[in-house]
Amino acid sequence: MFKIIIITACGSFFLSTCAIADCVYDTGGTTPTLTFTPPKTLVIPRNAAIGTKVYTSPIMILTSRNYTCDGVINTGVRNLVGTQPVGSSYVYPIGNSGLAFKWSYTGASQSELYYLESFPNSASYTNSYLTVNGSSNGFEIIKVGPVQTGAEIPAGNILESKRGSLTDTILSLSQKIVVTESTCTTPNIMVSMGDQKSSGFSGVGSRLTPKAFNIALNACPEGIKGVKYRLDPTTEIVDPTSSVIALSKDSSAIGVAVQILDNIDKPLPLGTDLVFSGYKPVGGNFIIPLKAAYYQTAKGIKGGTANSSLTFTMTYE
Known part of the structure; x- marks a missing residue:
């Protein structure tokens, strides 16, 4: 007896059609x-x-x-x-x-x-x-x-x-x-405070005439929407409210510190991201105008070298 077996992948009927998805x-x-x-x-x-x-x-x-x-x-x-x-x-x-x-x-x-x-x-x-x-x-x-x-x-x-x-x-x-x-070029800055007389102080919390300096933002590319900056002292912050920082260890002056100010002589917040309002998205060269002043921290003052330093950090948006 002969039997016919038909094998198809799609069903059991002869001449069936396979539909491929x-x-x-x-x-x-x-x-x-x-x-x-x-x-x-x-x-x-x-x-x-x-x-x-x-x-x-x-x-x-x-x-x-x-x-x-x-x-x-x-x-x-x-x-x-x-x-x-x-x-x-x-x-x-x-x-x-x-x-x-x-x-x-x-x-x-x-x-x-x-x-x-x-x-x-x-x-x-x-x-x-x-x-x-x-x-x-x-x-x-x-x-x-x-x-x-x-x-x-x-x-x-x-x-x-x-x-x-x-x-x-x-x-x-x-x-x-x-x-x-995108970044701007920011060169290191040396602020020359010059020779100043302690007789200019009037007591603890007073300061001498501020010295202006600029943080340069050079060759900023087009497309940066905004810039924030911050200053962090490498020495101790003596008075956060007044933005006063201690002198570096190699300094010999006593009873004196350095105050960091904005361009209208107000204390500049330290360790805080600050918006640079003068930046423009077209790019180019810009400056952030700031000031530094010697600040009396003690009744007794001794003359000598008076140095300090800060690091400058930019944030781009």
Whole structure:
């Protein structure tokens, strides 16, 4: 007795048809590539917080593309320039640069911008014919870690949107981007107090005529939105309210300290971040005008050398 055994991957019926879950373009359909021209240099504020948006691309409109999807398939964005995110994410690392891409998207009939999620996400279709036309696409670059100055974001394809095995859109750069951190040049400062007479003091808490000096901010690049600065003494703070600091150990004067003032002779807060109101985002050269004065701390004064020092720290926004 003869028996016929028919083996099929899709069922138990002779001449059955196997449906493969996937998406396919219409005849002649091809994957569109949106090519952006970014700046050649991307300047990142040195103290920018994690998550700070450091660049937003222009928007490009995607022309019509048609394809058919059937079955349960994986969709989402694949990262072509760094590690593929694990799990659901909208952030695509750019190598080890400390930066990442986000793909922004607004549908033709939508008004709200949202971000495309990483591959793979499961989606179910039943022989669905899809037409995508007129969507707005772009990308953002955000800070995700310590920025590697001199790192390069390569030209070429950076992100691709997948529907099954079909690539439905590619984002590309026409030129590489070199990453730098934005800083101003700040030279060391030597304030010459000159020879001054103790007879100018009138008692504890009095001071001699202040000496003006400037903190120079040179060659500040365009794009820094704001600057904060702080002064931290390398010696003891004698009087925080009056911004008085002790002399250094190599000084021989007694009963004297140094007071730090702003340009209108008010005590300058020490160890505190202060906004420099004179800064302009166009960049260039700036000065922070300050003053220093000898300050009497004891009834008995002995003349001699009277030195002190502070460190100067800038924070960029």
